[in-house]
Amino acid sequence: AEVGVRNWPDYQIGLRLYAWLLWQRGQTVAARKQFAEAIVRDPGDVRARIMLGRVELDEGRYAAARDAFQAAIQLRPDDAVIHFWLGEAHVRLGDVAEAIARYERSRELDPADLDTHRALAGLYAGERRYEDAAKELAVVVDGEPDNLDAVFLLTACLRAAGKDDAAIEAYALATARFPTEPRLYKFRGDLLAGSGQADAAARAYDEARALAPKDARWRDPEIIFGRALVVNIRG
Numbered sequence: 485a486e487v488g489v490r491n492w493p494d495y496q497i498g499l500r501l502y503a504w505l506l507w508q509r510g511q512t513v514a515a516r517k518q519f520a521e522a523i524v525r526d527p528g529d530v531r532a533r534i535m536l537g538r539v540e541l542d543e544g545r546y547a548a549a550r551d552a553f554q555a556a557i558q559l560r561p562d563d564a565v566i567h568f569w570l571g572e573a574h575v576r577l578g579d580v581a582e583a584i585a586r587y588e589r590s591r592e593l594d595p596a597d598l599d600t601h602r603a604l605a606g607l608y609a610g611e612r613r614y615e616d617a618a619k620e621l622a623v624v625v626d627g628e629p630d631n632l633d634a635v636f637l638l639t640a641c642l643r644a645a646g647k648d649d650a651a652i653e654a655y656a657l658a659t660a661r662f663p664t665e666p667r668l669y670k671f672r673g674d675l676l677a678g679s680g681q682a683d684a685a686a687r688a689y690d691e692a693r694a695l696a697p698k699d700a701r702w703r704d705p706e707i708i709f710g711r712a713l714v715v716n717i718r719g
Contacts, residue, residue, distance in 0.1 A: 496522060500532050507535070512543055530559050530566075537569055546576040564594035571603060580607060598627045605637065614645035625654075632662055639671065648675050659691075666695035 486502060503518030519536040522529055537552030553570035560566060571586030587604045590597065601620040608617035621638040628634060635658045642651035655672035662668060673688035693699070 494525065496526050496529060499525065500529065500535070503532070504535060507539055507542075512539055515539055516543075528559060530556050530563070533559070534566060534569065537573065541569070541572060541576065544576075546573055549573040550577060562593060564590045564597065564600070567593065568597070568600055568603070571600075575603075575607070580611065583607060584611075596627075598624050601627075605641070609641060609644075612644075614641045615647065617641040618645060618647070618650075629661055632658075632665065635662070635668070643675070648679060651675055652679075664695060666692040666699070668692075669695070 499518060499522045503515050503522060506512075506518060507515035516536065516539050519532050519539065522532040523536065526532070533552050533556040537549045537556065540546070540549035540552060550570065550573040553566055553573055556566045557563070557570060567586045567590035571583045571590065574580075574583035574586060584604065584607050587600055587607070590600045591604065594600070601623045605617040605620035605624070608614070608620065618638055618641040621634055621641060624631065624634045625638050635654070639651045639654050639658075642648070642654060652672055652675050655668050655675070659665070659668050659672070669688045669692035673685045673692065676682075676685035676688055
């Protein structure tokens, strides 16, 4: 690529490729210079602007990254990827409201992108918008059926939003995907017990105990009889 750029300095794709390879090798100063040169040669090169913004993000130059992505959006305002990366820059800068706006626009343009839903869930939860966060995490859970962490985040947000019935249902659905995960039964038992459904809670605890018989929590008489207090994470 370096030889190609020397021999054909006006070949835009080659210049951008060379910059990208430098970036992948960790030569970010040289990569930044090459991307900047590609933009000077073709101010309409959106891909070079996106890549430059990502280099700036990697280097912790968040304001410069924001500026690069904003310039790219001026050229391609309906590109979901650019809005996503601009959201990333605003997150690093601490501009939560603007980050949410960029992610929401990215989601509107490409509702299938799970990284956008994940990013929104995190910001919504940070703003105590737990019900909104749960909606985003539900999409992630559906899109990644093997992602156990997403299930726990979803149920935590549902509980924080006061949607205990929905959390109980989410735990029940999750046990079908992860039938050997005792925590799903245990946490479902906690919610059932907290809602006064002692018999159902006892059955859930029995399932959890069968999967993890050495767990010290089963020595708690409140759990043994299915009357454990629900864990309150609201606040």
